[in-house]
Amino acid sequence: MIAAHHRFDDAETDGRRAKGERRRRAIIDATLRVVARDGVGAVSHRNIAREAEVPPASIAYYFAGIDDLLVATLLESCETLISEMNRLRERVQEKREWPRAVAELLAGMVREHRERTIGEYELYLLASRRPALRSAARRWIEVAASYITDGQGGDQPVTRALFAAIDGLLIQALIADEPPTADDFEPTLRFLMQPVEYLRGSGAVD
Structure with missing residues (x-):
């Protein structure tokens, strides 16, 4: 009993x-x-x-307060992106498939999940004014960078350049009259992601 x-x-x-x-x-x-x-x-x-x-x-x-709520919201958004990256890693078998896979991810972010992406960037930019959010804002970049370099560290300036370019692509896409498709994103990403293999020291993306 x-x-x-x-x-x-x-x-x-x-x-x-x-x-x-x-x-x-x-x-x-x-x-x-x-x-x-x-x-x-x-x-x-x-x-x-x-x-x-x-x-x-x-x-x-x-x-505990509004900042605590905003940090939790930004971290949750980061975890969502990390989960999506994990699914990509499971799906992508060849290095040549990565630009297309990332293109489809970005297209989904600005088309099917446009509002969520706008909200995430609002919080991302808010971190420049509120230090409490900065660690959360950097989390997804740090995790995604470790995917690209296989956790080996790699060339940090090249990694930063790649993610800065992807951020720029997303912001441009959010203000476009017609959001880009995966076909629109792919050629740019194929060019941008060539240094990924340079980071690993084995040549360019095929």
């Missing part, structure tokens, strides 16, 4: 934890939507609570 009671308590605790995680995730997702639609200036306890359909007190319960 005591064992059964403990199992019930554990299940109840797990249920509360799962519910809490769902609510926290809903708040983060709502924050990104508000940032994408109305800008960072619109992020407040009341606006996020309304968007997430939770009590305003929930925001303060899960996050």
